[in-house]
Amino acid sequence: MFAALTATAVATVLGAVLAAFTPRLVHRLSVEPGSPPRSACERCTRPFPHGRPGWVRPGARCPGCGARLGPRTGTVVALGAAICGLLTAGLTGTDGIDPALPAVLALAVVGLPLALIDLACLRLPDPLLALAAVAVLLGLGGATIVLGTSEPLLRALLAALASAAGYVLLALLPGSRLGFGDVKLAALLGLPLGWFGWPVLLLGLFLPHLINGVVGLALLATGRVGRGSTWAFGPALLAGALFALLLG
Numbered sequence: 484m485f486a487a488l489t490a491t492a493v494a495t496v497l498g499a500v501l502a503a504f505t506p507r508l509v510h511r512l513s514v515e516p517g518s519p520p521r522s523a524c525e526r527c528t529r530p531f532p533h534g535r536p537g538w539v540r541p542g543a544r545c546p547g548c549g550a551r552l553g554p555r556t557g558t559v560v561a562l563g564a565a566i567c568g569l570l571t572a573g574l575t576g577t578d579g580i581d582p583a584l585p586a587v588l589a590l591a592v593v594g595l596p597l598a599l600i601d602l603a604c605l606r607l608p609d610p611l612l613a614l615a616a617v618a619v620l621l622g623l624g625g626a627t628i629v630l631g632t633s634e635p636l637l638r639a640l641l642a643a644l645a646s647a648a649g650y651v652l653l654a655l656l657p658g659s660r661l662g663f664g665d666v667k668l669a670a671l672l673g674l675p676l677g678w679f680g681w682p683v684l685l686l687g688l689f690l691p692h693l694i695n696g697v698v699g700l701a702l703l704a705t706g707r708v709g710r711g712s713t714w715a716f717g718p719a720l721l722a723g724a725l726f727a728l729l730l731g
């Protein structure tokens with residue numbers, strides 16, 4: 484019990500701190516598909532520094548003019564803390580911390596900026612998807628060594644393939660609003676969902692459509708979108724996977 488509380492507290496703080504470093508990244512990558520990332524502040528034209536400091540730094544304010552660049556830091560920090568804390572509480576039982584928790588948390592930390600970018604401009608940038616894939620595979624590889632059996636990892640890889648195949652079919656349906664970024668994200672989310680078993684994968688594949696349906700009805704009812712409009716599906720995919728991991 485004490486170990487679970489400690490782990491949850493540590494993950495909550497870690498999630499908040501890591502999320503605080505993402506608003507700049509979200510802002511720079513929230514551009515039209517095919518456009519290069521933003522290279523300077525739009526208000527004062529001060530260019531972003533080269534390398535890591537230009538992408539990953541705490542807070543959303545431009546150091547030159549103080550303009551807010553990207554989502555509100557407070558909102559992002561609260562989301563990062565809540566998601567990492569909930570996942571850790573959910574994946575820590577009486578027998579200790581689940582070996583796959585680091586993989587799941589790594590995916591959550593990259594998933595949050597992915598969702599915010601998709602909300603801002605309907606895209607899921609490949610570099611972030613690739614970073615998340617590497618982090619999850621390393622995490623699940625480590626968990627495989629800890630467990631001493633490769634069965635969950637094999638199931639995770641099969642689940643990613645199954646999820647990718649299912650979403651390719653959905654994306655190819657006439658009138659589909661899914662993009663290939665959504666297909667890649669669904670394949671990626673298939674890894675941790677499949678790791679925890681086929682029922683969790685099925686729940687994780689079903690819930691995003693439920694969430695997306697509810698969000699769509701709310702958007703239509705409030706006049707925020709019209710019939711035939713497209714809105715981001717990535718946040719629903721990520722939220723569905725989050726709830727499937729917590730419920731499963």
Ligand SMILES: [Zn+2]
Pocket residue numbers: 524525526527528529545546547548549550
């Ligand atoms: Zn500025």
